[in-house]
Amino acid sequence: MTTISAAEIWGFLEDVKDPEVPVLSVVDLGVVRDVKLREQNKWEVVITPTYSGCPAMQVIEKGIIERLNEEGLEVNVTTVLSPAWTTDWMSEAGREKLRAYGIAPPEDEVDKSVLFAKPTVIPCPNCGSKNTKMVSQFGSTACKAHYKCLNCLEPFDYFKCLR
Amino acid sequence: MTKEEALFTYLLRRADDTLILGHRLSEWCGHGPILEEDIALTNLSLDLIGQCTSYFQYAAQIEGKGRTEDDLAFLRIEKDYVNCLMVEQPNGDFGKTITRQFFYDVYHKLLLEALVNSKDEQLSAIAEKSLKEVKYHLRHSSEWMIRLGDGTEESHERMQNAVDDISRFIDELFYKDQVDEMLIKEGIIPDSADFRAAYDAYVTEVLEEATLQLPEKMWQLSGGRKGVHSEHLGYLLAELQYMQRTYPNMEW
Numbered sequence: 001m002t003t004i005s006a007a008e009i010w011g012f013l014e015d016v017k018d019p020e021v022p023v024l025s026v027v028d029l030g031v032v033r034d035v036k037l038r039e040q041n042k043w044e045v046v047i048t049p050t051y052s053g054c055p056a057m058q059v060i061e062k063g064i065i066e067r068l069n070e071e072g073l074e075v076n077v078t079t080v081l082s083p084a085w086t087t088d089w090m091s092e093a094g095r096e097k098l099r100a101y102g103i104a105p106p107e108d109e110v111d112k113s114v115l116f117a118k119p120t121v122i123p124c125p126n127c128g129s130k131n132t133k134m135v136s137q138f139g140s141t142a143c144k145a146h147y148k149c150l151n152c153l154e155p156f157d158y159f160k161c162l163r
Numbered sequence: 164m165t166k167e168e169a170l171f172t173y174l175l176r177r178a179d180d181t182l183i184l185g186h187r188l189s190e191w192c193g194h195g196p197i198l199e200e201d202i203a204l205t206n207l208s209l210d211l212i213g214q215c216t217s218y219f220q221y222a223a224q225i226e227g228k229g230r231t232e233d234d235l236a237f238l239r240i241e242k243d244y245v246n247c248l249m250v251e252q253p254n255g256d257f258g259k260t261i262t263r264q265f266f267y268d269v270y271h272k273l274l275l276e277a278l279v280n281s282k283d284e285q286l287s288a289i290a291e292k293s294l295k296e297v298k299y300h301l302r303h304s305s306e307w308m309i310r311l312g313d314g315t316e317e318s319h320e321r322m323q324n325a326v327d328d329i330s331r332f333i334d335e336l337f338y339k340d341q342v343d344e345m346l347i348k349e350g351i352i353p354d355s356a357d358f359r360a361a362y363d364a365y366v367t368e369v370l371e372e373a374t375l376q377l378p379e380k381m382w383q384l385s386g387g388r389k390g391v392h393s394e395h396l397g398y399l400l401a402e403l404q405y406m407q408r409t410y411p412n413m414e415w
Contacts, residue, residue: 049213049292051209051210051213051296052210052213052214052216052217052292052293052296053209053210053211053212053213053214053216054213055209080288081217081285081288081289081291081292082284082287082288082291082292083291084288084291084292084294084295085292086295112298112299112302113298113301113302114302115302115305115306115309115369116306116309135199136199136200136202136203137203137299137302137303138199138202138203138206138207138299138303139202139206140202142206142209142210142296146199146202162295163295
């Protein structure tokens with residue numbers, strides 16, 4: 001029987017996409033925290049949720065199991081909460097894919113406890129203009145805020161910074 | 164009472180607060196005053212329901228009697244729910260919902276900040292995760308308190324009425340009994356008295372900015388932590404539990 005390395009498992013996981021943001025793989029997102037060999041052909045994949053109530057997590061878990069089963073591997077997916085997920089774990093490639101898809105990737109943001117803080121400037125993913133405006137801190141999914149570009153007038157999603 | 168029994172009860176109190184408040188907020192779905200707020204309130208709801216799932220899972224594990232998180236969430240009777248009275252209060256108008264949220268968010272954030280240091284690893288992990296979300300909640304409710312309190316005559320009056328109403332439930336947030344005492348001693352939970360001053364200071368700061376006032380000390384209501392609820396919880400549970408009671412063990 002051929003031996004499969006952890007690096008190859010990480011490669012397979014690149015095919016498992018976030019169902020809500022299908023250009024991002026679970027690896028790009030930073031949701032996969034560890035890949036461990038338990039015994040011959042039996043792997044454990046450790047994942048962490050982006051947000052406590054993220055409804056995509058069950059689909060992601062199923063996706064991981066299905067993808068590795070396709071390779072004839074058995075897998076057990078475990079979920080950990082700590083350390084808590086942060087957008088800092090999103091890969092550079094992931095950020096670029098988001099932008100190309102029309103979602104502004106996370107930027108450094110001011111402390112969330114500051115009231116009426118001037119929102120961080122988020123460049124428009126469509127035209128690149130910095131003349132944009134936050135419409136709402138809460139968007140179409142838990143991980144996104146709703147913005148609009150005052151230059152090209154397109155509304156867009158911003159993948160908000162979570163730290 | 165063993166340490167496990169105390170921890171189980173404490174986890175249910177955390178779980179029930181987040182479940183009931185999350186359910187209340189979900190009632191806004193499709194009814195928000197503007198689309199953005201409809202989405203915001205249901206986002207908060209989703210965070211809280213997610214958090215309650217973590218608490219319920221852990222509680223079920225600690226209990227070790229084969230109950231699942233769904234059994235705990237959907238199949239207990241009213242007097243077995245141990246949420247505080249504040250979170251079960253009806254939504255009222257948008258101002259009242261925001262006021263209820265504000266008074267709870269301030270407490271929630273301070274509690275989670277302290278709970279991160281729990282000697283119980285899983286409780287600390289849930290707190291660390293939840294805190295990131297609750298920071299957003301508090302900023303959202305604080306900004307609305309100020310915007311509406313210091314808004315028009317109409318919005319100011321509605322907000323002041325809401326503050327008068329909801330402030331009757333503040334002291335209960337800091338309620339302590341032998342469950343808390345035991346866990347505080349073990350370093351598993353913080354002593355809520357330690358952040359009461361911070362709570363009052365933050366509330367005062369925002370209310371001043373909002374040109375609102377806490378009423379003169381009025382009668383404080385409590386009982387939720389012991390399962391003695393206001394009349395509102397029964398109606399809420401009737402809706403919350405409907406599917407599981409009507410179609411036992413149904414899943415989707």
